[in-house]
Amino acid sequence: VVGTGCAWLVTAYDFPGRRVLSWALLLPLAVPTYIVAFAYLDLLHPIGPVQGAIRWLLGFDSPRQFRLPDLRSLPGA
Secondary structure, three states, X not given: OHHHXXXXXXXHOOOOXXXXXHHHOOHHHHOOHHHHHHHHHHHOOOXXXXXXXXXXXXXXXXXXXXXXXXXXXXXXX
16 A cells, blocks of 8 residues: 555655655565564664653653563563
C-alpha cells in the first residue's frame, strides 16, 4: 500500500526532491534484511537514541527509571 502510493506520487507529480525520493525508494531492496534488523535493534535498545529521547522528553534521568521492553527478550517480541 505504501509502495504503491509512493510510486504513484513519484510518477504523477513533479516536485522538489522527486529524483532523490525515487532513488531512496530503492534502498530497501539494496540493503540486506539482517543489516536493517540490527539497525532497528540498536535504535530501539534501552540505551539507544529512541528510548533516550523518550526519557529526555519525559524528564527521566536513567534507564532504570523508564525503560521499554528490550526487543531481544520475550516481552519485547
